[in-house]
Amino acid sequence: SSESATPKSSRPEIFKLDGKEIRTDSCWNLSNSVLTLLERQLLNEPSNPLNLLKQRIVNHVHQTYRKPGGRSPLFTVCEREPRVVTTFENFDSLLTPADHISRRPSDTYYVNQDYCLRAHTTAHEHRLIREGLDAFLTVGDVYRRDEIDKTHYPCFHQLEGVRLYAADQLFGTAGINQHPILEKTPTERKPHKQEKIAEDASNALQIQLKAFLEDLCDAIFGVCEKRWVDAYFPFTHPSFELEIEYQGKWLEVLGCGVLEQKLMEMAGVPDKVGWAFGLGLERLAMVLYTIPDIRLFWTKDSGFLSQFEGKSPTDSIVYKPISAHPQVTFDVSFFLPESVQFNDMTSDVYDTIRNVGGELVEQVKLMDEFTNKKSGKRSQMYRIVYRSNEKSLTKQEVNAVHKAIEQELVEKFSAVIR
Numbered sequence: 001s002s003e004s005a006t007p008k009s010s011r012p013e014i015f016k017l018d019g020k021e022i023r024t025d026s027c028w029n030l031s032n033s034v035l036t037l038l039e040r041q042l043l044n045e046p047s048n049p050l051n052l053l054k055q056r057i058v059n060h061v062h063q064t065y066r067k068p069g070g071r072s073p074l075f076t077v078c079e080r081e082p083r084v085v086t087t088f089e090n091f092d093s094l095l096t097p098a099d100h101i102s103r104r105p106s107d108t109y110y111v112n113q114d115y116c117l118r119a120h121t122t123a124h125e126h127r128l129i130r131e132g133l134d135a136f137l138t139v140g141d142v143y144r145r146d147e148i149d150k151t152h153y154p155c156f157h158q159l160e161g162v163r164l165y166a167a168d169q170l171f172g173t174a175g176i177n178q179h180p181i182l183e184k185t186p187t188e189r190k191p192h193k194q195e196k197i198a199e200d201a202s203n204a205l206q207i208q209l210k211a212f213l214e215d216l217c218d219a220i221f222g223v224c225e226k227r228w229v230d231a232y233f234p235f236t237h238p239s240f241e242l243e244i245e246y247q248g249k250w251l252e253v254l255g256c257g258v259l260e261q262k263l264m265e266m267a268g269v270p271d272k273v274g275w276a277f278g279l280g281l282e283r284l285a286m287v288l289y290t291i292p293d294i295r296l297f298w299t300k301d302s303g304f305l306s307q308f309e310g311k312s313p314t315d316s317i318v319y320k321p322i323s324a325h326p327q328v329t330f331d332v333s334f335f336l337p338e339s340v341q342f343n344d345m346t347s348d349v350y351d352t353i354r355n356v357g358g359e360l361v362e363q364v365k366l367m368d369e370f371t372n373k374k375s376g377k378r379s380q381m382y383r384i385v386y387r388s389n390e391k392s393l394t395k396q397e398v399n400a401v402h403k404a405i406e407q408e409l410v411e412k413f414s415a416v417i418r
């Protein structure tokens with residue numbers, strides 16, 4: 001894969017991450033670039049589009065699925081799980097065969113022989129189920145030594161959902177006798193069912209799983225083109241992927257399926273059955289906000305970030321591509337005549353700046369306002385970011401536009417430029 005060309009970072013003796021301290025060995029293959037990605041934690045940045053989307057999904061799930069009585073949300077949200085996990089958690093607990101390609105050091109980041117960076121949020125399933133959770137969402141950044149292109153990046157974000165059912169929860173108390181969820185004697189495995197899960201139960205799980213995910217997509221996107229594709233995962237059967245139409249092509253956004261009963265047995269809940277899904281937050285955010293390239297989620301360019309700043313998860317946002325040319329930032333500060341009301345004018349000032357500056361004004365923001373105690377004069381300061389789609393702007397070019405803006409502010413608001 002592409003990252004095999006990038007140098008390994010020099011191996012520390014002890015690797016510390018998320019409260020774990022792990023002694024490294026010769027299996028260590030983390031690159032400097034992945035160490036940088038681990039530090040950033042996009043989901044902690046309030047205005048990152050991934051965070052807005054995460055909140056939107058969590059809000060939808062919390063509102064739609066409630067505990068009996070309706071007083072509290074059904075799904076527990078787990079978003080602080082340590083990102084370094086054992087190979088048992090990432091692979092074995094999920095029945096991944098010993099020779100599966102995903103275990104290769106060219107695919108997974110190893111800290112040592114027994115620890116790796118989680119390659120999917122599914123790595124937490126065994127433990128969370130064992131700890132007694134029946135319905136949960138796991139959210140976080142995951143790491144794979146994948147190719148980098150418009151829809152793939154070595155760090156991306158997953159939102160996982162798991163729901164388990166005892167017999168009375170799947171069919172209701174009255175239904176248990178007619179509809180046992182487990183076979184009395186295991187059958188052979190079929191395309192639509194496992195050996196130990198009863199046919200009715202397997203069908204009911206698939207219906208509930210697909211309804212959950214279709215409903216989630218409708219809630220996020222309104223009506224969009226989607227299709228189910230048969231898939232394979234070692235930890236689910238049957239398994240599916242959901243694809244959504246994006247820029248004229250089908251884009252895979254999630255994997256899901258009925259949890260393998262062996263996994264349930266290993267996690268200490270042999271009497272329950274369940275389903276799980278894992279979706280890629282970047283892929284969904286790209287569709288939702290029309291973001292053309294997965295690498296943009298990592299940019300620190302304020303032309304990108306400012307389009308999501310201060311937005312709420314339900315706001316509809318259409319991302320406007322940013323220019324490749326550099327930004328030029330100028331401030332304007334002025335005193336106001338006492339007759340002008342502060343709050344009334346800020347949006348008028350924004351409009352004036354945009355009208356005069358036209359296409360060259362990428363961002364405007366009120367940075368500061370105060371009243372001078374002695375003179376009683378009020379003052380405001382705006383920061384204007386200039387950028388052209390066509391060329392790199394010179395200071396002189398920007399200065400000419402900036403002067404014209406100041407002139408207009410003087411005429412319109414009787415502002416006194418400081």
Ligand code: FA5
Nearest residue numbers: 120122146152153156253254255256276277278280283
């Ligand atoms: C998994 O990771 C499974 N753990 C999903 C799952 C969970 C299946 C529970 C069944 C039950 P997969 O490798 O296909 O599956 O990744 C899931 C989603 O993550 C993909 O559909 C895609 O949306 C996203 N994804 C995968 N690789 C990348 C990548 N390199 N960059 C960005 N998004 C990715």
Ligand code: MG
Nearest residue numbers: 241252254255
């Ligand atoms: Mg896949």
